[in-house]
Amino acid sequence: MGELAAASKVHVMVSYWWSRGDSLANHQLGQILSRAAGVGEVDLTDSQSLDRALRIAVTDPAVLGELEAWWQMVETRRAGNGTRNPGLGLDQSIRYLTDRLDAAAITPEVLGECRRQVAAVDLTIMSAKNLPELAHPDAEMLDLLGRYLEARSRVLALA
Incomplete structure (x- = not known):
């Protein structure tokens, strides 16, 4: 998988699992994004703010790795169940x-x-x-x- 394809996949998967509303996992996501260079402040309640932050964050290979580990952890934590937080x-x-x-x-x-x-x-x-x-x-x-x-x-x- 090319660099651009990997970044794109991580962006999509992080967005998807963020939207499931797992508060603890989303708090961890906020911490990852706040450490990413150039991201600035992220409003995790706003999909556009998250999207902008992810576009910047996935360009850094180290942050890309953290984000990939994050979405995989959330998917495992939720046993693959994509149901939103009720x-x-x-x-x-x-x-x-x-x-x-x-x-x-x-x-x-x-x-x-x-x-x-x-x-x-x-x-x-x-x-x-x-x-x-x-x-x-x-x-x-x-x-x-x-x-x-x-x-x-x-x-x-x-x-």
Whole structure:
């Protein structure tokens, strides 16, 4: 594999595993990028900021090696499971459900939307059950899951 192809592959793989939302791994990525010459400050919550930093970082062979080791470590840590951290969208799903459930009238269409949302969130949680975020949840994740179960129960009670 040529130098450019290797840099391109690392860039893509780091971007992919960053987007899975593994907080601990992304913290480590931030440390790698902060040590890279010429990268400057990186906002790990912004995909464009990460992309700019990676374009610079992959040009340094030493940093390229660190980044390759990083994405391989994340892939191993997550057992190849590409499911996003369910906590990243859970708050939005909870708000979506509660907003619709707290509306004056719950039409069959609204109930159908809520059931589809519950099914999608349930699927995400099930596919992520062995990931670090759910295998060893922190207080924030436990709070989100509790709030989700409450909203989910409200939807299922309307059956």
